[in-house]
Amino acid sequence: MATDKSSIFEDVYAVVRLIPQGRVTSYGAIAQFLGKKSGARLVGWAMNACHADPSIPAHRVVNSTGMLTGKGFFGGNLMQELLEAEGLVIKNDKIVDFKKHLWVPSEELL
Numbered sequence: 001m002a003t004d005k006s007s008i009f010e011d012v013y014a015v016v017r018l019i020p021q022g023r024v025t026s027y028g029a030i031a032q033f034l035g036k037k038s039g040a041r042l043v044g045w046a047m048n049a050c051h052a053d054p055s056i057p058a059h060r061v062v063n064s065t066g067m068l069t070g071k072g073f074f075g076g077n078l079m080q081e082l083l084e085a086e087g088l089v090i091k092n093d094k095i096v097d098f099k100k101h102l103w104v105p106s107e108e109l110l
Contacts, residue, residue: 008034008036008042009050012030012034012042012043012046013050013053015034015105016030016056016060016061017055017056017057018109019057020103022087022088022101023060023102024060024062024088024098024101024102024103025060025061025062026040026062026063026064026102027040027041027044027062027063027064028040028043028064029102029103029105029106032106033104033105033109043061044070047061047070048070048073051073058070058073058074059074059078059079060103066095067094068080068090068093068094068095071093080093083095
């Protein structure tokens with residue numbers, strides 16, 4: 001497992017690239033999968049740093065309750081629009097039926 005920040009960010013991005021279309025995951029779920037149980041904030045930093053890379057579907061990473069907390073980094077309503085284009089319903093910056101759409105890498109990949 002990576003130890004320096006840039007390598008950890010690359011580990012985060014590798015997981016984010018695996019999130020299926022129409023599904024979302026949380027910062028904490030990614031951190032747990034990477035063995036960084038309390039590393040949700042680190043995952044958030046990685047997500048904040050990657051918005052210029054279209055190969056990373058950062059719009060699919062939300063907080064643990066389904067809130068679009070990273071929305072400000074996309075500009076306007078782009079994060080919501082991208083999720084809605086994948087079939088998710090967003091109301092008041094929160095994913096409706098969040099648990100139904102939640103992809104947990106430690107359950108799906110192991």
